[in-house]
Amino acid sequence: MRVALFITCVNDTLFPGTGRAVVTLLRRLGCDVDFPRAQTCCGQMHVNTGYPEEGRRLARHFVDVFASYDAVVAPSGSCAAMVREQYPRLARTAAAPAPALAPVRAGSGTSGGLIAGTVETSAPRAGEPGPAAPPRGSGPAPAPRAAEPGSFAAEVAELVPKVYDLSEFLVDVLGVTDVGAYFPHRVTYHPTCHSMRILRVGDRPTRLLERVRGLELVPLPGADECCGFGGTFAVKNPAVSAAMCADKVHNVATTGAEVLCAADNSCLMHIGGTLKRQRTGVRIMHLAEILAATETIR
Amino acid sequence: MSGTFLGMPAFPANAAVAVRDSQLRYNLRKATRTIRGRRALVVDELTDWAELRRAGKEIKDHTLRNLEHYLLRMEEAVTAAGGHVHWAADAEEANRIVAGLVKATGETTVVKVKSMATQEIGLNEALLAEGITAYETDLAELIVQLGDDWPSHILVPAIHRNRSEIREIFREKMADWGRSAPEDLTDDPRALAEAARLHLRERFLSTKVAVSGANFMIAETGTLVVLESEGNGRMCLTLPETLISVVGIEKLLPSWRDLEVFLQLLPRSSTGERMNPYTSTWTGATEGQEFHLVLLDNGRTNVLADEVGRQALRCIRCSACLNVCPVYERAGGHAYGSVYPGPIGAILTPQLRGTASELDASLPYASTLCGACFDACPVAIDIPEVLVHLRGKVRHSRAERLGMRAAGWVFDRPRRLARAQRLGGRLRRFVPGRLPGPLSAWTDTRDIPDIPAESFRDWWDRTDGGAR
Numbered sequence: 001m002r003v004a005l006f007i008t009c010v011n012d013t014l015f016p017g018t019g020r021a022v023v024t025l026l027r028r029l030g031c032d033v034d035f036p037r038a039q040t041c042c043g044q045m046h047v048n049t050g051y052p053e054e055g056r057r058l059a060r061h062f063v064d065v066f067a068s069y070d071a072v073v074a075p076s077g078s079c080a081a082m083v084r085e086q087y088p089r090l091a092r093t094a095a096a097p098a099p100a101l102a103p104v105r106a107g108s109g110t111s112g113g114l115i116a117g118t119v120e121t122s123a124p125r126a127g128e129p130g131p132a133a134p135p136r137g138s139g140p141a142p143a144p145r146a147a148e149p150g151s152f153a154a155e156v157a158e159l160v161p162k163v164y165d166l167s168e169f170l171v172d173v174l175g176v177t178d179v180g181a182y183f184p185h186r187v188t189y190h191p192t193c194h195s196m197r198i199l200r201v202g203d204r205p206t207r208l209l210e211r212v213r214g215l216e217l218v219p220l221p222g223a224d225e226c227c228g229f230g231g232t233f234a235v236k237n238p239a240v241s242a243a244m245c246a247d248k249v250h251n252v253a254t255t256g257a258e259v260l261c262a263a264d265n266s267c268l269m270h271i272g273g274t275l276k277r278q279r280t281g282v283r284i285m286h287l288a289e290i291l292a293a294t295e296t297i298r
Numbered sequence: 299m300s301g302t303f304l305g306m307p308a309f310p311a312n313a314a315v316a317v318r319d320s321q322l323r324y325n326l327r328k329a330t331r332t333i334r335g336r337r338a339l340v341v342d343e344l345t346d347w348a349e350l351r352r353a354g355k356e357i358k359d360h361t362l363r364n365l366e367h368y369l370l371r372m373e374e375a376v377t378a379a380g381g382h383v384h385w386a387a388d389a390e391e392a393n394r395i396v397a398g399l400v401k402a403t404g405e406t407t408v409v410k411v412k413s414m415a416t417q418e419i420g421l422n423e424a425l426l427a428e429g430i431t432a433y434e435t436d437l438a439e440l441i442v443q444l445g446d447d448w449p450s451h452i453l454v455p456a457i458h459r460n461r462s463e464i465r466e467i468f469r470e471k472m473a474d475w476g477r478s479a480p481e482d483l484t485d486d487p488r489a490l491a492e493a494a495r496l497h498l499r500e501r502f503l504s505t506k507v508a509v510s511g512a513n514f515m516i517a518e519t520g521t522l523v524v525l526e527s528e529g530n531g532r533m534c535l536t537l538p539e540t541l542i543s544v545v546g547i548e549k550l551l552p553s554w555r556d557l558e559v560f561l562q563l564l565p566r567s568s569t570g571e572r573m574n575p576y577t578s579t580w581t582g583a584t585e586g587q588e589f590h591l592v593l594l595d596n597g598r599t600n601v602l603a604d605e606v607g608r609q610a611l612r613c614i615r616c617s618a619c620l621n622v623c624p625v626y627e628r629a630g631g632h633a634y635g636s637v638y639p640g641p642i643g644a645i646l647t648p649q650l651r652g653t654a655s656e657l658d659a660s661l662p663y664a665s666t667l668c669g670a671c672f673d674a675c676p677v678a679i680d681i682p683e684v685l686v687h688l689r690g691k692v693r694h695s696r697a698e699r700l701g702m703r704a705a706g707w708v709f710d711r712p713r714r715l716a717r718a719q720r721l722g723g724r725l726r727r728f729v730p731g732r733l734p735g736p737l738s739a740w741t742d743t744r745d746i747p748d749i750p751a752e753s754f755r756d757w758w759d760r761t762d763g764g765a766r
Binding site: 007009011013015016017019023024027033034035037038039040041043045046047048050051052054057058061086170178193194197198224225226228229230231232233234235236238239240241242243244245252269270271272273274276277278286 | 667708
């Protein structure tokens with residue numbers, strides 16, 4: 001199986017140790033790992049900040065880089081979620097202009113033209129709404145447009161199922177939860193929003209951590225609450241971001257853990273930056289780094 | 299929308315003030331977490347919640363796609379049942395219609411059952427300009443009105459107030475609006491409710507015109523539906539001689555059969571109850587009484603024209619998204635500068651009002667995109683999807699556009715990225731602990747990570763993927 005490491009721009013630039021850990025871990029588990037040198041950024045920052053055109057360009061590049069691999073593994077729930085959830089949308093809007101809109105027919109009697117707008121005419125209902133109730137019961141949404149063969153949407157549709165977050169790849173594709181790791185420390189785990197609510201990785205990361213020898217996993221109170229990072233939210237809304245992180249850091253402190261672990265270094269950079277500023281002494285580690293640790297290599 | 303929010307600063311500035319208000323933070327935290335917990339209990343106990351949610355979404359989508367048909371049917375049915383239907387394209391027209399109807403009765407006071415639509419159009423202020431006083435009768439709305447305040451939550455408009463603050467408001471202000479509060483009023487919730495009850499009862503018995511909204515309109519029979527907890531709404535709906543209901547056009551349901559789904563979705567998502575205490579329905583007018591329905595557009599057909607944004611019109615105003623939102627919990631409702639606060643407000647307000655003002659343009663950014671709102675929404679509005687969509691439509695600052703373009707340029711070629719990384723690696727020792735300009739927003743509360751001497755891609759190249 002040819003596995004491509006989708007490092008993500010944040011890890012590539014700021015957390016190369018996470019990338020090295022993924023390589024170590026996957027090789028130990030028998031994977032042939034490649035790092036496609038042409039990769040840059042998935043476009044999440046651009047899309048989520050309101051620059052879909054730049055995002056679409058980066059998505060186009062991403063698909064070209066990774067299309068030929070059997071699996072694409074990212075040590076970031078959020079970047080994997082970007083590809084899996086937002087690429088199909090980006091490809092759809094690229095392919096199809098908004099449906100034609102026509103003014104509402106002048107209504108009868110007193111309504112004459114007062115609802116002064118438009119409704120879509122592409123509704124999949126048979127016939128114009130008339131005196132009889134529109135037919136019910138069939139699927140409500142316009143049928144998803146089938147991606148045209150060879151189109152960007154088709155390429156995206158082919159790539160998306162092969163893109164995994166690290167814990168998904170380990171548990172679902174390789175079928176392992178005991179990766180042979182050793183890490184004799186007290187650890188708490190922050191599940192991160194996009195892993196939890198977009199990828200729905202569930203308990204995969206904690207199942208992996210539970211099988212690490214020596215590791216004491218302590219539950220994090222309020223684990224499912226966002227840490228307040230949110231990409232550019234952290235600088236566009238610094239007051240709320242900091243207030244959210246204050247609560248997250250408080251919860252981390254109550255666990256008495258030495259290490260805060262997560263599967264996304266962007267969130268960890270934000271929480272870790274606050275942990276460090278407050279001199280809590282708690283350090284951050286990516287899931288891959290803990291799973292890569294063994295008795296010989298620390 | 300209501301003029302009271304005009305000229306407000308952008309969301310980040312409002313939120314920055316709110317997060318420093320410890321009383322507000324405590325009130326919000328306590329209230330949202332209590333309702334959040336109750337909702338979770340009554341939602342989890344239903345094994346078919348996912349199907350109910352899907353049904354709610356599909357019924358709303360079907361209705362919205364055939365809105366014209368159902369609106370005309372509604373008009374027909376209401377008229378046949380002795381009611382009068384008025385069509386209002388915008389706030390100004392709706393206010394003019396309502397003021398005209400009240401004036402025709404010769405009355406100068408109206409009672410109101412809590413209604414988001416009339417707040418959206420600023421009806422109370424418009425009526426006052428015509429010499430008509432509107433009295434809010436929902437307990438929380440009464441608190442807001444007496445306190446000369448703004449609502450900060452869809453379900454619990456006075457969520458930002460605790461009971462001792464409410465006691466002060468009652469003691470100081472009730473007398474100006476009618477029967478005064480008892481001298482010995484305590485902050486016991488029961489005593490506060492009793493004071494409000496006595497105050498409001500006089501008002502109900504003496505007022506001849508009422509204004510309401512509605513949670514649902516049933517097109518097949520022309521019936522309006524209000525769900526509430528206190529019974530004050532029912533007083534408004536039944537006692538006065540003239541009832542005027544102002545309802546957004548998206549509130550339609552085709553049939554009574556559809557209502558069944560929403561009578562389960564709404565109370566469980568909203569108050570965390572299996573069933574709400576009062577459900578009132580009315581069709582046309584009964585003898586001796588008059589009924590007027592004002593169908594309000596006010597930007598809704600524009601929302602309907604947006605392929606991604608239109609899902610916001612499915613909203614049934616349950617406020618589950620507010621109660622799970624970590625941003626709302628800390629910023630409070632006023633920061634959103636709209637009667638629709640929280641995640642739903644962040645997608646509804648910019649669509650209804652446009653994004654010309656600084657405040658409205660900042661609302662799509664009032665979210666970390668954590669997705670808790672989408673999970674909680676009983677009609678599956680993908681709020682993060684709409685937020686991202688709206689972010690793509692607002693006007694960005696020049697500095698940001700330049701920054702984003704530069705980042706895009708670097709990411710366009712791997713070689714440029716590698717060069718930028720190497721430059722960062724060389725300069726890493728000179729990066730200050732506190733960054734200047736807009737980046738200080740990061741370093742005000744957080745340390746920046748240590749910049750590595752070597753990027754991952756350079757390590758890969760140097761070691762041949764770790765082989766050397």
